[in-house]
Amino acid sequence: MSQKSDIIADEFLKITSNEKVYLLQTMIRIRTFEENVEKLFFNKRIPGFVHLYIGEEAIAAGMMANLKIDDYITSTHRGHGHAIAKGADMNRMMAELFGRRDGYCKGKGGSMHIADFSVGMLGANGIVGGGYNIAVGAGLSASIRKTKQVAVCFFGDGASNRGTFHEALNMASIWKLPVVFLNENNQYASTTPSSYALSVASVADRARAYNIPGISVDGNDVIAVYNASKYLVKRAKAGEGPSLLECKTYRIKGHFIGDPEKYRTKDEIEHWRGKLDPINSYSKYLMDKQLIDQKKITKIRENAENEVAEAVDFAEKSPFPEGKEAMNDLFSFSPNKYPKAVQ
Amino acid sequence: MRNITFSEATREAMREEMHRDPTVFVYGEDIVSQGGIFGQFAGLPEEFGDRVRDSPISETAIIGSALGAALTGCRPVADMHFADFVGVAGDEFANQIAKNRYMFGGQVNIPLVVRAPDGIINQAAAQHSQSVEGWLYNIPGLIIVAPSSPATAKGLLKTAIRMDDPVIFFEHKILYPQKGPVPEEEFFTPIGRAAVVKEGSDVTIVTYSLMVQKSIQAAEELEKEENISVEVIDLLTIKPFDIDTILKSVQKTHRCVIAHEAVVDGGVGGEIATQIQEEAFYFLDSPVYRVGSKNVPIPYSPPLEQYVAPHVENIKEALLKSLNKI
Numbered sequence: 001m002s003q004k005s006d007i008i009a010d011e012f013l014k015i016t017s018n019e020k021v022y023l024l025q026t027m028i029r030i031r032t033f034e035e036n037v038e039k040l041f042f043n044k045r046i047p048g049f050v051h052l053y054i055g056e057e058a059i060a061a062g063m064m065a066n067l068k069i070d071d072y073i074t075s076t077h078r079g080h081g082h083a084i085a086k087g088a089d090m091n092r093m094m095a096e097l098f099g100r101r102d103g104y105c106k107g108k109g110g111s112m113h114i115a116d117f118s119v120g121m122l123g124a125n126g127i128v129g130g131g132y133n134i135a136v137g138a139g140l141s142a143s144i145r146k147t148k149q150v151a152v153c154f155f156g157d158g159a160s161n162r163g164t165f166h167e168a169l170n171m172a173s174i175w176k177l178p179v180v181f182l183n184e185n186n187q188y189a190s191t192t193p194s195s196y197a198l199s200v201a202s203v204a205d206r207a208r209a210y211n212i213p214g215i216s217v218d219g220n221d222v223i224a225v226y227n228a229s230k231y232l233v234k235r236a237k238a239g240e241g242p243s244l245l246e247c248k249t250y251r252i253k254g255h256f257i258g259d260p261e262k263y264r265t266k267d268e269i270e271h272w273r274g275k276l277d278p279i280n281s282y283s284k285y286l287m288d289k290q291l292i293d294q295k296k297i298t299k300i301r302e303n304a305e306n307e308v309a310e311a312v313d314f315a316e317k318s319p320f321p322e323g324k325e326a327m328n329d330l331f332s333f334s335p336n337k338y339p340k341a342v343q
Numbered sequence: 344m345r346n347i348t349f350s351e352a353t354r355e356a357m358r359e360e361m362h363r364d365p366t367v368f369v370y371g372e373d374i375v376s377q378g379g380i381f382g383q384f385a386g387l388p389e390e391f392g393d394r395v396r397d398s399p400i401s402e403t404a405i406i407g408s409a410l411g412a413a414l415t416g417c418r419p420v421a422d423m424h425f426a427d428f429v430g431v432a433g434d435e436f437a438n439q440i441a442k443n444r445y446m447f448g449g450q451v452n453i454p455l456v457v458r459a460p461d462g463i464i465n466q467a468a469a470q471h472s473q474s475v476e477g478w479l480y481n482i483p484g485l486i487i488v489a490p491s492s493p494a495t496a497k498g499l500l501k502t503a504i505r506m507d508d509p510v511i512f513f514e515h516k517i518l519y520p521q522k523g524p525v526p527e528e529e530f531f532t533p534i535g536r537a538a539v540v541k542e543g544s545d546v547t548i549v550t551y552s553l554m555v556q557k558s559i560q561a562a563e564e565l566e567k568e569e570n571i572s573v574e575v576i577d578l579l580t581i582k583p584f585d586i587d588t589i590l591k592s593v594q595k596t597h598r599c600v601i602a603h604e605a606v607v608d609g610g611v612g613g614e615i616a617t618q619i620q621e622e623a624f625y626f627l628d629s630p631v632y633r634v635g636s637k638n639v640p641i642p643y644s645p646p647l648e649q650y651v652a653p654h655v656e657n658i659k660e661a662l663l664k665s666l667n668k669i
Contacts, residue, residue, distance in 0.1 A: 072415060103448070105446060105447050105448030105450075106448035108445060108446055109447060109448065113446040113447060115447040115450060116450075117414070117447075117450045122411070122414055122415070123443065125439075126438075127434055127438050127439070130407075130434065130438065130439060133403060133404050133406070133408045133410070133411060133435065134407055134408070134410055134411035134414065134439070135411060136404060136407065136408040136411060137407065137408030137409060137410055137411020137412040137413070137414070138411040138412070138414065138415045140408055140411070140412050140417075141411065141412040141415040141416055141417040142415070144365075144366065144368050144417055145366065145416055145417065149415075151411070163403065164404070164407065164434075167399070167402075167403050168403075168407070168408075170399055170401065170404075171399055171401055171404045171408065328449065329445050329448055329449030330444065330445045330484055331444070331484075331486075331508045332444075332506075332508050333508070
């Protein structure tokens with residue numbers, strides 16, 4: 001299955017215990033945000049289509065710990081976790097979900113279109129497979145501007161069947177662009193199992209067609225994600241070109257909030273909720289290594305709950321935009337005026 | 344003023360802007376070794392190295408990556424090879440470049456240009472002859488321009504590259520070898536403003552791209568043959584088109600014909616006609632007529648192609664109808 005996984009060093013061993021705890025903290029912050037979003041949605045405080053990241057937190061946490069603020073990511077319709085891990089502000093995220101003026105997109109985007117360009121988060125994307133080429137362009141831009149930035153493209157197993165996957169990976173490969181294509185294989189494209197819809201057992205196998213490294217790791221193991229990401233990000237920044245990292249995981253919640261989930265059994269979901277849950281398994285690891293105790297974990301959870309409560313408060317205090325604000329932001333120039341001509 | 348070709352004029356615009364700004368770069372299919380199928384990129388690769396690139400045949404990657412580059416500090420110019428291939432990258436046009444600024448609440452600008460050679464030439468048939476501005480017109484978030492001469496090609500391209508919004512630059516393939524006067528000194532053609540290229544008092548023609556010269560010819564012939572005074576407006580910017588200049592003219596002439604090479608049905612002409620009747624209905628003395636290609640794909644065989652395409656004669660006929668002379 002995985003090519004080259006044997007040459008990935010255990011860089012995780014070298015990081016400080018604080019950094020190790022930080023990974024757990026990121027995962028718990030994402031989980032707490034998402035659990036609250038689900039409740040708020042059911043209480044009709046959040047409208048729209050919302051896709052939760054619960055169960056997949058190790059991937060965002062493990063990758064983003066290897067990125068700097070000026071590195072880029074492109075995200076998916078299931079993007080809250082990516083935004084949080086990249087450093088986005090929960091207040092503005094929650095305000096956006098509430099459709100308020102102080103949201104990241106001033107209420108124009110919602111859950112599927114959160115972006116924060118100030119932290120290199122180039123946007124969630126409602127079109128499955130829409131992010132690949134944006135990441136390729138960010139990598140191309142880094143190469144034209146001669147910087148050492150990397151672009152990481154998050155995408156799902158379903159998106160790996162899009163034609164854009166082929167065009168993006170081929171272009172990134174021939175131009176040796178600093179892009180890591182990070183597949184979150186959560187086993188379902190909406191209702192369709194990846195075992196049915198993919199011609200290969202592992203998305204990483206598709207890397208061979210582009211002559212780039214393809215690595216597959218357990219996406220619920222934050223240490224494995226961290227190590228593989230470290231290797232591939234470093235490689236991209238050294239000018240060695242793009243790569244494909246598959247992180248196998250499981251979407252514990254439905255495709256969207258309210259999904260009747262007729263395509264899978266309760267037993268299957270329960271199987272992934274217990275020991276395999278990335279937060280449970282990593283908490284246990286840290287406790288076994290005596291890097292953290294239950295009290296500290298409880299404290300992290302409380303802090304995360306407080307952060308989310310504050311975000312909800314911020315969102316509720318932010319006004320709804322007025323209807324006419326819908327006419328702003330389409331162009332850099334004012335609506336109904338000629339574009340500023342360069343004279 | 345010297346005379347240079349349309350192709351040379353676009354090349355000058357590229358050179359000047361690429362010298363000025365190191366974040367401007369250009370890529371597309373068959374640019375480097377061939378210099379573009381119409382020679383419009385000749386010499387640029389030697390001068391600018393890897394800022395002029397051949398891309399694989401990957402239209403979604405060309406347009407999608409242009410967006411990614413525009414979001415991250417560059418000013419890319421992407422070449423579509425043939426405008427007909429816009430459809431291959433349909434999602435990138437409709438859902439990505441047009442929407443990113445808006446749906447992210449105006450956090451970023453999108454300074455990118457897509458160059459798209461369009462129009463009927465040399466029996467290129469159904470998939471290499473189209474004028475597809477109508478496909479894109481219905482998408483909020485795109486600016487669409489179409490030069491009609493070497494000077495407007497240079498001026499519009501330079502303005503487009505300096506704009507902070509996505510501009511689709513349609514260049515008619517027939518125009519590339521045509522020569523025309525272009526100032527030696529630097530100049531810009533404003534986006535969003537039409538030009539009255541011929542003044543007249545009896546009827547207005549609103550047109551753009553290659554149809555501008557056909558419209559002028561029709562106007563001049565009718566002036567001689569029928570003593571009719573025709574005003575010709577070159578839109579230059581198709582979206583947002585300069586309704587003020589159109590209305591001013593129509594309020595003077597009370598009659599209007601719209602001419603474009605794209606298929607008439609569902610085309611940009613319909614939108615222009617609608618806005619004219621909404622804003623100046625009581626100034627009109629006759630219906631607004633449209634001239635364009637007939638409602639079929641562009642066929643191959645010369646007599647078929649000839650039949651479908653709009654010609655000077657079609658414009659003259661529409662003008663005479665507008666004047667109740669036929």
